[in-house]
Amino acid sequence: MSNPMRKAMFTALLVGTLLVAQAAHAAPVPDFTMPLLDGKSIALKDFRGKPVLINFFHSK
Template identity: 50%
Template sequence: MAEIPGAPVAEGSPAPDFTLPAQDGREVSLRDFRGKNVVLYFYSKDDTPG
């Protein structure tokens, strides 16, 4: 399932790698945290400034 962009990831399976901008302008990838526990938290932009 994870090979198709935008496809849901099955519960319990690894998240696909992705890269996002950090607040300081550098890029951070999920692979940068390989071997560590990572919590991904998504929230609605409706309740945030910007």
Template identity: 60%
Template sequence: MFLCTPEIITAGQDYWADAGVVRIGEKKPIPAPDFTLNTLDGKKVSLKEFRGKVVFLNFWATW
């Protein structure tokens, strides 16, 4: 049988506040710096061309 008092139930509520976790909306967005890459067919593509759109960058390598 477990005895649950309000102090025990709410003991972990402030854990995340003390752990340094930043909640969404608390930080102002920082714009990504512009850069230019070459596509596989030799065209240049700049990040600024995608302003206002979602961009997914996938960096990977095999060793």
């Protein structure tokens, strides 16, 4: 493997390790409930013990 490729793989491994370590020490998110399109609602507590990705976005 070439030297630049080793550096890239090492950097990716290091960043991934740091992200996992940071996520393990993150503060808990307060529970919230939100409506679904079918009129039902869903709460964050419904996903307890499972990984959850929350994407905040804004459009103009």
